[in-house]
Amino acid sequence: MKKILIPIWLLGLAAGCQEAPVEASFAASETAVRFVGAGPAATRTVVEADGTEISVVWGSDDVIGIFGRGATAGNNYPYAAAPERNEPSQCTFASTDMDKIFKWNRGEQAFYAYYPYAEDADAEPNALPVVLPTQQMQNGPGSTEHLAGLGVMKAAPVTRVFSEEDPAPVGFTFRNLFAMVEIRLKMAPGTAVDVPVRRIRLLSEAAPLTIGAGTVDLTAPVADDPLDITDGKKEAVLVFGEQPVLNKTDYQSFWLMLAPGRHPEGTLALEVTAIDNSTCTTTLPAVAFKANCNYRQDAALSLDEFVPAEAFNATAAVTECRVGEPVVFALSGEAETVDFYSGEKFHQWEYADKDRLEYSDVFFSFRAQMQGGAQLHPLTVKVSTDFDGTFEEPNILTAAWTDVTTRFTLPTKPWTANNGPNTLERYLEEGRMISSGEVNLSAYYDEKSPYLYVAFFYHVDKYDATLKNSRPGIWFTDIMAVRAEGDTRIPILSQTKETVHIVNGDKYAEGEAGSDWQGTPYEYNGTTISPLRMWCVNNPPGDRDAYAVTNKLERKVSNFGPDKPESVKGGGNGDAPRLQLRVCGTGNLRNRTGGPEQDAHRRNGNGLPLYGDGKTLRS
Template sequence: MKKILIPIWLLGLAAGCQEAPVEASFAASETAVRFVGAGPAATRTVVEADGTEISVVWGSDDVIGIFGRGATAGNNYPYAAAPERNEPSQCTFASTDLDKIFKWSRGEQAFYAYYPYAEDADAEPNALPVVLPTQQMQNGPGSTEHLAGLGVMKAAPVTRVFSEEDPAPVGFTFRNLFAMVEIRLKMAPGTAVDVPVRRIRLLSEAAPLTIGAGTVDLTAPVADDPLDITDGKKEAVLVFGEQPVLNKTDYQSFWLMLAPGRHPEGTLALEVTAIDNSTCTTTLPAVAFKANCNYRQDAALSLDEFVPAEAFNATAAVTECRVGEPVVFALSGEAETVDFYSGEKFHQWEYADKDRLEYSDVFFSFRAQLQTLAGTQVHPLKVKVSTDFDGTFEEPNILAATWTDISARFTLPTKPWADNGPTKEDRYLEEGRMIPSGEVNLSSYYDEKSPYIYVAFFYHIDKYDALKNERTGVWFTDIQATRQEGENRTVILSQTKENIHIVNGANYADETKNYSDWGATFIHDGVEFFPWRFWCSSKPTGDRDAYAVTNKLERKVSNFGPDKPESVKGGGTEMPRDFSYAFAEPGTYETVLVGRSKTLTDETETVCRFTVTVKP
């Protein structure tokens, strides 16, 4: 495999805190111990790169922990750094807890310090717990801010006997326990595209790079390798807050904090994962990482050496189950994100990219009766609906609208009655007189352009001719429209003169009486009724057309937005190898797993569909 490497590990010592000015002397037998930084230090609050060296200064948020033994004893007392205003590398340390202040006592006293302070680190100073996370995050291109939260320092032990003739404060010389490593990367000359980087890994076959569990002896002298590692991890992973992009022109710096250790030739590898999950693996030169040192390695990567990742796929051995029994999907390949749509309501793939609109149902019903003395036309009535009627209750406007005949969905009267219709309660109640139409759901007649619909009754009587076709009238009561949302129903229209608009057509012009109109009101069960009738004169001299149109009937539209999936894998997380889901209700579900991955120039989407049958 061809590798383009600049095999140079560059080393530099960390520089830092110097002794600060102090008062010439102090008195009293219980004088508080003063602590200062007294030599090269490495606190990771502020890290600045300067060539091949790391320059480190203290920050006001830094807190160290101090153990005292001998004449002055104390476990894990917190002391905060107070940098000099004009020279931050010079600092004193002040107690942050009035109950935990070291005071001078007669006799020999030893002090052991570490950074950063850990409140729960109350163990003996010879076994202070130490960890170094395997996954580390760099905020942006070239940033070293993340190193501040990764390093651990110990100070060289200090033993003193208090003397008023020698009142100098205790000076700590800190040393970083880890190595700071800078990997500088760019693409090889001639690379046609820039390469966004998803993550960087260092892998070793020889020694740990990070620490799951370990200890450091604060009482021991500072050494090149002061750690006792009980759980070492032979990898370090660097991920990013702001995604870096490699080009062929400029190096970009990537910083890691690593455990000390030797990595002979051929045991240390650099793995770079691009945005499309392809990987380029490079063997690095031999190196021995030492504590408190800064290393640098440069590499130019060839696009040809990036190995494509296996494409995402999902399979299911079984797609039939019972309620509560999980269906297991096996996942293979790589994807940046994986989403699961169960097929249940509000979790359906068909609504992934469009709003889910829920419409209320609108139901319509009435009661009607045919009435005649010698009528032979027993089908004078049609029921129609329109979504484009303009709301002007006049014959030209009614006829200009588009009407859909829905008469067949209702039960219409067929038996003519010889006497008058329901103008009083006893006729309203008389069995067989007023025929219930049945309740019809009008929801399917609405369109998405408007939430409104109109219902109209069309009345037609043919001209009296040789067939002796007499008139037939139609009485109406109990016209009602209700809107249903879930389990709740609301009456949105009832039979009143304000809600029903009767229009006699132009062919009634020769009539002198017997127009279609409202009848006499009556009271039933405490409710006032407004019956009305389609009607015309006996033996009409021409065709007769009349209409009755309701006010508009509005249905409610609820917009729930696109359906939401369950996230199986988010960006930056490890790819799981299976996923299970249990359905709570029986049924047949169109289930979808969607894997999305970025490429160097675009994005791909893989959709895996399953029909899952869930039995009770």
């Protein structure tokens, strides 16, 4: 492919390749060993750039790891950086663990340090594990913030024999194990459109660019190539938090951290993928990346050289299957990722583009007893999601209530032996109080609100001697609600004056005895029992309405977000693998970039649709 190249690999920007000798003096403060950082700017850790130079400074969140050998031994002690305010190139390091502090002892002592500190790096200092991720993310246009998190440094080993006459601290000079590379891109002159970039890849045929697994010997002298790479990756991929756009006017900088290595002429390629998955591939000049060095390469890209990606396609080997049986899909073309929704919980197609909300169950129960003669209008139990929480008759009557009476067991005849259960003996009397049973009210909640009110509506009819309804009433104990979250049951309401509100309607005469709390509360099995009674005066001269309304009962709503697919293919290499999947319920190969261009409906043995919609490109 023809490309406009400016072969200007720049080595050692801002003294990146300079090496400073270890300071000759060291120090002790009482018995604790003190450590300081030293050396040129290119050996510190937080990266900043102005387009031509890179300066690196210590940050207060930086923590190094130190190994001690000889007279003073210690394995991977964490020490935090404390930069000097006026000169950040100088900083001290303080222990973050009081049980891991180096102290001077008689005899020769050696110290080996690295950055960043890894808590699990307790191996010997001559084989410290090192990785450099293949995928790296640049936050925004020209940003170098990500480089600080990718850099791994080792310090030149320091050996010392303790002397009370030498007051200088132990000084570490750090050196980055990797190379920092700036790729500057723009479109060629005359390009008519700007090009949004999805990703950038460097590919090498000669040497690893990133490290899946490797080690570094902290005890060895600082060298140009101090790494032992056991799992090298010959590619580096740069993705973006904020998508960059290339134009023909200004260069945009893209930063990568790469492993040291030599890449002869014709072995190193730059691949730029545009938003539409078309790619432009450029062969780069020969270069030898060295540790602790900075490089730059400029390139201008021609729009004509972007090659469209091969259309992705998926076909199923069968048109019918049973749940649990494997289904084989043949994949072809280019795809960033193929996502599969198996139909299992948290992997269901119907929740691909909407949040999965799960609600706890709310159970309600009580015990009740009728008394006082015939009752033409028995108690009713109702629920509401729009009651405003004002416990007055007009507000109660304004709300919309759903009658759920038939779901509960209620007393069918008055208790005539004596008065209501306002003592423990009567509370326990067999047959007096009728249990309503525990009823799940979850179906009556509105998805827009987590709250529900329960109310008892009680109507007293005018006295009629033929009916013998001299003083009808109904008693309640043990009104309660619990919320079930899995196997956990949480009480959310129990019968008290603060949780159940008695309201006598306006047909009750002023001062007339009406519905109220009865007797002194008593204890049973650690629970306080406070009976309440809905009733009226003897021989009521007219109809009466009374209400007992609970506080709002809240159920818990858990938002798990949209369901996640299983990523079953990645890399975008244009290959055509065979994909074997097991379907549980309804499965789906998803197309994120549009409708199901090749929608093929299949049926499994249970009659559930299995959708294979052809193209699956992640945007």
